[in-house]
Amino acid sequence: MKNATxxxxxxxxxxxxxxxxxxxxxGNYVVHNPRRVVFMTTKELANACAVSEATVVRFVSQLGYxxxxxxxxxLRDLVNTGMTLQDRVDLPGLKGAENDRLxxxxxxxxxxxxxxxxxxxREVLNTFINEIGDAPAVYVAGSRLSFTFxxxxxxxxxxxRKGIDILNGSDSTVVDRLNNASAGALVVIVATSRYPNxxxxxxxxxxxxxxxxxxxxxxxxxxxxxxxxxxxxVPSQSIPYIGYxxxxxxxxxxxxxxLAARHREKVTSHQEKLERIYLENDILFNLxxxxxx
Numbered sequence: 001m002k003n004a005t006x007x008x009x010x011x012x013x014x015x016x017x018x019x020x021x022x023x024x025x026x027g028n029y030v031v032h033n034p035r036r037v038v039f040m041t042t043k044e045l046a047n048a049c050a051v052s053e054a055t056v057v058r059f060v061s062q063l064g065y066x067x068x069x070x071x072x073x074x075l076r077d078l079v080n081t082g083m084t085l086q087d088r089v090d091l092p093g094l095k096g097a098e099n100d101r102l103x104x105x106x107x108x109x110x111x112x113x114x115x116x117x118x119x120x121x122r123e124v125l126n127t128f129i130n131e132i133g134d135a136p137a138v139y140v141a142g143s144r145l146s147f148t149f150x151x152x153x154x155x156x157x158x159x160x161r162k163g164i165d166i167l168n169g170s171d172s173t174v175v176d177r178l179n180n181a182s183a184g185a186l187v188v189i190v191a192t193s194r195y196p197n198x199x200x201x202x203x204x205x206x207x208x209x210x211x212x213x214x215x216x217x218x219x220x221x222x223x224x225x226x227x228x229x230x231x232x233x234v235p236s237q238s239i240p241y242i243g244y245x246x247x248x249x250x251x252x253x254x255x256x257x258x259l260a261a262r263h264r265e266k267v268t269s270h271q272e273k274l275e276r277i278y279l280e281n282d283i284l285f286n287l288x289x290x291x292x293x
Contacts, residue, residue, distance in 0.1 A: 143169030
């Protein structure tokens with residue numbers, strides 16, 4: 001794994017000269033074995049480096065992490081970003097009996113949601129909702145896995161306000177569509193690991209066109225964050241085989257609900273028109289109306 005330029009690894013490398021001899025042993029071990037360390041407890045890491053658990057705790061503190069869990073979270077983001085599909089075959093979640101995997105998946109999704117609820121920056125989230133509600137036009141973009149969330153966000157937004165356009169970052173024509181967008185347009189990019197380069201290029205285009213860019217990502221290491229005016233990170237407590245969906249989907253659901261509550265009158269008028277169009281064009285299934293005899 002080529003980690004030399006990664007901020008997490010570089011942070012450790014920069015601190016190694018200031019550490020004690022045992023701290024340097026830990027630092028070098030982590031730099032060369034992040035995929036192994038990310039699944040270790042303090043006891044396991046201590047045993048691997050022939051040091052005490054207290055030394056591991058001091059090492060983490062000297063690096064500036066409040067807890068060993070915070071240190072592991074930084075490593076998770078690093079490892080998750082660089083792992084290939086083949087690498088993920090060895091993840092702990094693929095081992096064990098089938099019923100154990102079901103419970104593990106449910107537990108991990110619930111833990112991700114708990115962490116999001118406890119750590120989310122509500123002020124930033126409120127800014128996201130205000131920006132989306134006030135912008136004259138909103139473009140929502142994603143690519144590959146993240147397009148699933150982008151489509152969900154864009155489709156849901158179209159039910160509570162006008163001026164919503166969903167963009168597939170894998171389609172090169174999105175550049176033309178953004179170039180034709182009106183002044184004041186807002187662009188929301190949803191980015192999930194392993195971040196497609198096409199989304200990075202799209203973020204650069206958005207900034208070049210001088211539109212406001214919001215990025216909804218799954219890690220503080222997301223390469224799109226430097227281009228965003230505002231960012232919202234939905235972290236995970238463990239490394240997924242493909243990707244976690246519960247926390248990101250729940251956050252999107254909340255954003256839609258809050259937006260609808262804040263603009264109740266406009267939303268009501270918008271939805272009445274939509275329902276009339278659906279009915280007139282027989283778009284959705286409706287149960288037959290039975291007249292009373």
